[in-house]
Amino acid sequence: MKLYWSSTSPFVRKVVVSAHELGLSDRLETIQTRVAPSKPDPALLPYNPLGQLPTLVLDDGTVLYDSLVIIEYLDHLAGGAKLIPSSPERRIEELRLHALCNGFLDLLVQWRIESLKDTKQIALINAFNLKASKIWTNLEATVEGLAQQPFGLSSITLAIVAEYADFRFPKLGWREKYPALSNWHQSIQTRPSLASTRFFDSSKPQ
Ligand SMILES: N[C@@H](CCC(=O)N[C@@H](CS)C(=O)NCC(=O)O)C(=O)O
Helix, strand or coil: CEEEECCCCHHHHHHHHHHHHCCCHHHCEEEECCCECCECCCCCCCCCCCCCCCEEECCCCCEECCHHHHHHHHHHHCCCCCCCCCCHHHHHHHHHHHHHHHHHHHHHHHHHHHHCCCCCCHHHHHHHHHHHHHHHHHHHHHHHHHHCCCCCHHHHHHHHHHHHHHHHCCCCCHHHHCHHHHHHHHHHCCCHHHHCCCCCCCCCCC
């Protein structure tokens, strides 16, 4: 399977961490790809008209996106219901919490793009700040329950929220404000799936 990949994409990382957790990482061949909303990669567009990462091309040529669909596919490949529960009640709750964490990743990615512009939209930055504080507060209240659950889709996505915030927003200071989240992240951050897939910026010297 070929995975269109970047070392800085939180959505790609969800897929790579999931593959590790499922024992499938050896099956992924990564194709380093650079994309931005203003710079689609012409080599990727024939596979994914959205021009987005992650995109997975299966050995029979089937193309899968986005990150949730790819993870659902990998979960089935590994036998099913390992990262996303099958019972309707637990599945819906897992998907809801995933939607919150994944929406937060969307927000953080948009926030970073806006923050790199010469002329920033202040109303947008204010809205990002407001929503981020509401989301952190919600997650801080949720994380205790999550610690009792298997390390599945929503835990993976939350771990990546924490690490993406550290990677791209080091001055945010979220760990002091949200100690339960920070403690939870400390307790899981040595998992091999996370430790072996950290974000790095390949445009800068390591
Ligand atoms: N909903 C998508 C989001 C994917 C996404 O936004 N990927 C970014 C990279 S972090 C991207 O490809 N951006 C380029 C673009 O949107 O054109 C998913 O979960 O996979």
